[in-house]
Amino acid sequence: MLQNYTFIADKRGVRRSFLLFFSLFLLQVTAFAQNDVRITIRENNITVIEALKKVEKQSGLSIGYNNSLLRDKPALNLNLDKAGLDYSLSTILKGTGCTYELKGKYIKIIPQPAQEKPSSDKQIKGKVTDETGEPLIGVNIQVQGSASGVISDIEGRYSIEAPVGSTLNFTYIGYTPQNVKVTDRSVYNVTLATAVEQLNEVVVTALGIKREQKALSYNVQQVKADEISGIKDANFINSLNGKVAGVTINSSSSGVGGASKVVMRGAKSIEQSSNALYVIDGIPMYNFGGGGGMEFDSRGATESIADINPDDIESISVLTGAAAAALYGSNAANGAIVITTKRGQVGKLQVTVNSNTEFARPFVLPEFQNRYGTG
Secondary structure (H helix, E strand, O other): OOOOOOOOOOOOOHHHHHHHHHHHHHHHHHHHHHHHHHHEEEEEEEHHHHHHHHHHHHOOOOEOOOOHHHHOOOEEEEEEEEEHHHHHHHHHOOOEEEEEEEEHHHHHHHHOOOOOOOOOOEEEEEEEHHHHOEEEEEEEEEEEOOOOEEOOOEEEEEEEEEOOOEOOOOOOOEEOOEEEOOOEEEEOOOEEOOOOOOOOOOEEHHHHEEEEHHEEEEEEEEEEEHHHHOOOOOHHHHHHHOOOOOOOEEEEOOOOOOOEEEEEEEOOOOOOOOOOOEEEEOOEEOOEEOOOOOOOOOOOOOEHHOOOHHHHEEEEEOOOOOOOOOHHHHHHOEEEEEEEEEEHHHHHHOOOOOOOOOOOOOOOOOOOOOOOOOO
């Protein structure tokens, strides 16, 4: 059985040739011994680990395995009668997901390498255009639920791999996104519609005329009713503080419901009032009160605008410049606050109930004289 080898007997290669010959001899002897191994196992309900131990005992070879890998495998019914080593190991490891490697006198049990499943993806291609038929460049095409995606080229064409039943998402800035279900077809031409979204805020100007805010040549700021009704105050004008740029609101010290001074873009005069004009549903309102008492006068002063229920207000437009309030004449030279109240709407009956309670305690009370002498 030994093959003939030719050795070059020189001084440098004698030792190397001898080692090579001895190694080949051991390999052939080991292979012969392994082919001559016979395994006999006739047992029912034997575990895989017990069967491997019997193979190890009968073959004289060492078997290494991971106990947790084979511990929960189903029991076997073996009927091996003087079977070969390869056949015996294949029978024992069948259906366990494991295989073996034979190296010399050592058998290593290893997990069976996973077989790559054939890909079910199919090649999808097509063209993306707009409503006029012009190709769209740089459209993002992505397989929904995965990281696979491409973009359309300069001609609007694309090519992507996607499985049947998946969804392709087409997105492009300025256009409405579109989803396409992948079926048996291979070509999908998609037309994206322009997304028309105009955010034009409408404000109420002088005399109740409604205009788009961007179309006005002067500054107008609008405050919604939710911004003033969220925080209750006896005089709702105080709720505008910090919500309008360039407007300073100073509340008086007369207590709850006291007058408030509203100055837009600074004081206009040192002799006359700098308060803004209030306009309710297009009608200018003379704001009674707000002047306060004279020197040493202890009475608290209020104003007419404080009598308006903030829950009845729909919106407030603040005209901070003279050009904005020109239709109201010299009374609006300091600016105007245009208040639009709520109107009835068609639909279900709605009832809104709000309640607010305030308590005030003076810091210092005056001392009254209640004793009188005789002079």
